[in-house]
Amino acid sequence: MTHEHRARRFEVDALARVEGEGGLIVEIHEGALTDVRLRIFEPPRFFEGFLRGRMYTEPADITARICGICPVAYQMSACQAIEHALGVQVDDEIRTLRSLLYCGEWIESHALHIHLLHAPDFLGYPNGIALAADHRAEVERGLRLKKIGNRIVEVVGGRAVHPVNVKVGGFYSAPSPVSMHELATELRWALEASLEIVRWVATFPMPEHELPDHTTLVALRHPTEYPMLGERLVSTGGLDIDPSQWRNHFAEEHVEHSTALHGRMLVGGDYMVGPLARFALNSDHLAPHAAAIAAEVGLTAAERNPFRSIVVRAVETVHACEVALAIAEGYTPPARSFVPVEPRAGVGCGWTEAPRGMLFHRYEIDAEGRIVTAQIVPPTSQNQPSIEHDLMHLVEHSLHLDDAALEHLCEQAVRNYDPCISCATHFLDMRVIRT
Amino acid sequence: MTAAPLVTVIGIGNPYRRDDGAAAAVLQRLATQWSADPRVRLVELDGESVRLVQAWEGSRHVWIVDAVRSGRPAGSIHEVDAAHLADIDDTGKRLGGGHLMGLSEAVDLAGALDLLPTDLRILGIEGVDFDNGVGLSADVDAGVDAAVAFLSLALRDTLA
Numbered sequence: 001m002t003h004e005h006r007a008r009r010f011e012v013d014a015l016a017r018v019e020g021e022g023g024l025i026v027e028i029h030e031g032a033l034t035d036v037r038l039r040i041f042e043p044p045r046f047f048e049g050f051l052r053g054r055m056y057t058e059p060a061d062i063t064a065r066i067c068g069i070c071p072v073a074y075q076m077s078a079c080q081a082i083e084h085a086l087g088v089q090v091d092d093e094i095r096t097l098r099s100l101l102y103c104g105e106w107i108e109s110h111a112l113h114i115h116l117l118h119a120p121d122f123l124g125y126p127n128g129i130a131l132a133a134d135h136r137a138e139v140e141r142g143l144r145l146k147k148i149g150n151r152i153v154e155v156v157g158g159r160a161v162h163p164v165n166v167k168v169g170g171f172y173s174a175p176s177p178v179s180m181h182e183l184a185t186e187l188r189w190a191l192e193a194s195l196e197i198v199r200w201v202a203t204f205p206m207p208e209h210e211l212p213d214h215t216t217l218v219a220l221r222h223p224t225e226y227p228m229l230g231e232r233l234v235s236t237g238g239l240d241i242d243p244s245q246w247r248n249h250f251a252e253e254h255v256e257h258s259t260a261l262h263g264r265m266l267v268g269g270d271y272m273v274g275p276l277a278r279f280a281l282n283s284d285h286l287a288p289h290a291a292a293i294a295a296e297v298g299l300t301a302a303e304r305n306p307f308r309s310i311v312v313r314a315v316e317t318v319h320a321c322e323v324a325l326a327i328a329e330g331y332t333p334p335a336r337s338f339v340p341v342e343p344r345a346g347v348g349c350g351w352t353e354a355p356r357g358m359l360f361h362r363y364e365i366d367a368e369g370r371i372v373t374a375q376i377v378p379p380t381s382q383n384q385p386s387i388e389h390d391l392m393h394l395v396e397h398s399l400h401l402d403d404a405a406l407e408h409l410c411e412q413a414v415r416n417y418d419p420c421i422s423c424a425t426h427f428l429d430m431r432v433i434r435t
Numbered sequence: 436m437t438a439a440p441l442v443t444v445i446g447i448g449n450p451y452r453r454d455d456g457a458a459a460a461v462l463q464r465l466a467t468q469w470s471a472d473p474r475v476r477l478v479e480l481d482g483e484s485v486r487l488v489q490a491w492e493g494s495r496h497v498w499i500v501d502a503v504r505s506g507r508p509a510g511s512i513h514e515v516d517a518a519h520l521a522d523i524d525d526t527g528k529r530l531g532g533g534h535l536m537g538l539s540e541a542v543d544l545a546g547a548l549d550l551l552p553t554d555l556r557i558l559g560i561e562g563v564d565f566d567n568g569v570g571l572s573a574d575v576d577a578g579v580d581a582a583v584a585f586l587s588l589a590l591r592d593t594l595a
Contacts, residue, residue, distance in 0.1 A: 046567035050451070065451050068481030112485055116544075129540065132547040140548065147489050161480055 026395060026410055033399070036391045038384055038414070051374040056082050056343055056365050057168060063361075063376065064162045069112070072105040072153060073354030074361075074376075075166045076229065081361040082168050084243065085348025088341050093334035094170040095229065096327055097156055101163070102228040102352070103324035104152025107190070109355035110313045110320070111149060113418050114201060115142030118310050121412040122204035138200060141193050145317070148183075148190045152324060155179045170338030177331060184328035191321040195293050198314040202297035207409065210304045212393045215270045215386055217277035220353050226285040226319055227278065227353050234281055235271065243349035246360055252377060263382030270386040273357030273379050274417060275312040276303065287326075290319035306390060306416040313355075313418075343369025354379055356418050380419040387417050439493025440476040442593055443552075444469075444586065447482045447501040447538070454509075454562030454575045457582075458500040461560070464583045474594055487541035488550055495553040496593050498586060499538060502575075503559035510578030512585060513559035517542050520557070558582055 027035040047066055051059055059078040064071035076098060083090065090098075115138070116128030125131040132139040150160040155175050157163025165172050216237045220230025234240050241249060250271075252261035265271050279294075283301045286294065294300075294315045299308070345367040351360045357379030364372040394413050398406055444465065450456030462477050469475045478490045482501075491497040503513055520539050538557070545551045560578045571579065 047451075050567070062451075065449060068449075068483055112483070116485065127540070129543045129547050132544060136548065143485055143489070143548075146485055150486070150489065161486065 024391075024410065024414060026391065026406075028395070028399070031399065033392055033395050036388045036395065038388050038391075038419075048374045048376055051363075051371050054371050056086065056341075056363070056369045056371060059361075059363070059371070059374070060166045060168060061162075061164065064166075066376070066378075068161065069109055070105055070354045070356070070359075071162050072101050072157065072166075073352055073359045075157075075163065076102060076352040077350050077354075077359045077361040077376075078363075079166065079168050080229070080350025080352060081243070081348045081363050082350070082365070083341070083348065084350055085346035085363055085365050086168070086341055086344055087346070088169055088339060090170055090339055091334065091336070094338065097171060097174065097334070099225075099228055100324055100327045101153060101156040101166075103320040103327075104149045104156065106149070106228070106320040106355050107194075107317055107324070108146050108149030108153065109418075110317045111142050111146035113355075113415075114197065114310055114313055114317070115139055115146075117418075118412075118415050119201065119204070121408070121415060122201075122206075122310070138197075142197065145190055145193050145197070148186045149320075151186065152183060155183055167338055169341040170336070172337065174333045174337040175331075177333065180328045180331040184325060187321055187325040187328055191289065191318065191325055194314070194318040194321045195289065198293045198297055198311065198318060201310050201314045204310065206305065206307050207412070208305075209307060209394055209397075209413075211272070211306060211386075212270070212389055215272050215390070216265065217280045218271045218273050218358065218382075219278040219281045220351060220358055221281060222285065224285065226282050226287070226290075226316075226323075229352055233351065233358065236277075236280060237267075237269075243351050243360070243362075246349060246351070246362075250377075252381065261377075261381050262385050263377060264385060270389050271382070272386040272390075272417075273382050274309070275316055275355075275357075276306060276309045277357065278353060279303065279312045279315070286315070287319045287322035289322050290315050293318055306413065309416045309418075343367070356380060357383060380417075383417050383419065387414060387419065390416075441474045441494060442496045442498070442590060443476045443478060443491045443494040444498045444500065444590075445478045445480055445487065445490055447480050447487075447499065449481065451567060451569060453564045453566055453568050453570060454560075454572055455502050455565050456569070457502045457560040457562060457571060457575055457579055460571060460576070460579045461500050461582050461586070464579065465586060468587060469590065472594075475590060482538065484538070484541035484544055487538065488545045488548075491545075491552055491555075492550065497552045497555045498558055498589070499555070500558045500560070500582065500586070501538070502562040502565070504562055504565070505559075507561045509561055509563040509572055509574035510576075510581070511561040512578060512581055513557075513561070514585075515557040515559065517551075517555035517557060558586065 025037045060075045063074040063078050066074050120127055120131045154160040158165030216235050218235045220227035221232050221234040222230045249266055252263055255262050280301050299311055347364045349362045351358055360377040362375040366372050446458030446462040448455040448458040450459050459479055462479055480486050520542055560582055562575050564572050
């Protein structure tokens with residue numbers, strides 16, 4: 001069947017979801033692609049208003065509720081921004097514990113996305129449950145790995161969901177050596193399992209596709225580390241800035257079809273955050289096992305096929321397991337679990353790498369420590385324009401596919417970015433409307 | 436190795452989506468009676484399916500509490516056996532915040548991996564306001580009290 005001379009319209013209805021709601025529309029008329037719109041309705045806008053007038057101590061706990069999948073990212077970016085505003089420098093030991101906590105979230109989030117949300121696309125299953133029926137060992141391995149990520153968040157963050165042990169300046173209490181010893185035991189298995197997962201996903205059939213040429217990759221950068229808690233923001237276009245300069249280079253704008261603000265670079269052009277961007281800009285700082293397995297499966301900094309992001313996520317999972325294991329094995333309780341913090345008037349910016357990409361926070365605080373303004377820029381809204389343009393690029397080159405195949409390809413392509421909407425579900429109610 | 440609690444009560448929801456915080460309120464009120472009992476585990480979750488399955492691991496009896504939206508009066512209590520969850524799915528996406536799909540997937544996933552408990556029941560509390568914000572509607576707050584009383588009786592029966 002050919003489709004050149006009729007209109008096609010793909011629509012994914014709005015999805016109810018705690019950490020994000022949205023839908024996808026692709027329109028094709030007279031054989032030519034006319035529009036792609038990703039509709040996202042995100043809660044951060046509410047939280048920005050909700051935080052005004054609250055004390056500087058509160059965003060770490062409140063913003064953790066924005067996303068059930070990556071609360072640590074919201075906590076870490078909030079703490080970093082508020083500490084910047086208040087002139088607080090945390091101890092190295094506290095920073096190390098924050099890295100461990102972040103490793104837990106990366107492991108948990110990546111393991112979920114790889115096994116139950118994205119792998120079914122590549123292997124021809126409608127969802128993770130059907131995949132589990134035929135690939136039980138792989139799914140069980142992935143869920144055990146995810147559980148270890150949960151356990152890290154529980155040990156360091158106080159509980160696995162919406163951690164409660166994080167505060168501005170550090171942690172309310174430090175983990176016990178016994179709990180860290182137990183974590184290390186689990187992480188030795190996790191490291192081996194994560195290496196096998198890279199080898200597994202590297203065998204998946206990959207659609208031939210590359211990002212549009214004009215897409216700029218953007219990620220944090222640290223002098224010596226693969227960036228979870230990065231310092232500067234860099235890009236494939238030569239950008240190199242600190243957090244306070246973000247507003248000089250990026251902005252958010254309203255678009256008609258989404259309540260989420262679209263991120264854009266002031267110089268123009270799309271930009272993309274997330275694993276592919278992180279890897280392209282930081283692969284030289286991967287931990288040794290992660291670097292070795294990336295080389296083994298042929299992943300290089302020049303990778304621009306967004307479908308291969310599943311392989312990057314698997315490599316990043318190895319990295320997170322490796323870093324977490326080193327921290328757990330070398331752990332001695334810190335001299336203090338937090339540094340003292342005194343309120344003062346100031347403006348602070350902070351950013352960290354959530355599993356889906358860079359998450360920026362900015363707070364203006366008054367002399368009593370109350371929040372005057374808050375700005376939260378999540379990775380999904382930053383990626384929204386580049387997802388739309390990537391889909392346009394993909395569909396333009398795939399118009400020969402029948403409706404079902406094209407729909408499947410679009411869904412799979414959206415999930416390359418692991419946006420909140422697709423991390424929750426395999427796109428319910430997707431349908432084709434012929435006009 | 437510590438034995439898993441006999442009963443796990445899981446509360447799903449987001450207290451920053453008004454009545455979607457009903458389950459969290461149930462857990463808070465249940466905790467005053469049950470948090471010290473080693474046979475009972477109280478867990479607050481966001482509805483992600485894998486976390487659900489892993490949260491009930493080892494328990495024979497599992498209760499899942501969530502806010503629902505079916506058109507009944509606010510604060511009404513719904514009790515559903517997980518075996519009949521598919522019937523609820525057919526009536527539409529009723530749960531505030533969309534947890535139902537996570538719950539349905541969790542049950543299916545657990546079935547595929549032989550991780551279903553002996554007894555899995557859902558207690559829904561009818562909500563009316565799922566907008567951004569904090570605080571329960573008055574009728575839903577009363578429904579939370581009713582749910583706590585209901586669950587306390589059920590826990591006593593199970594543990595007797």
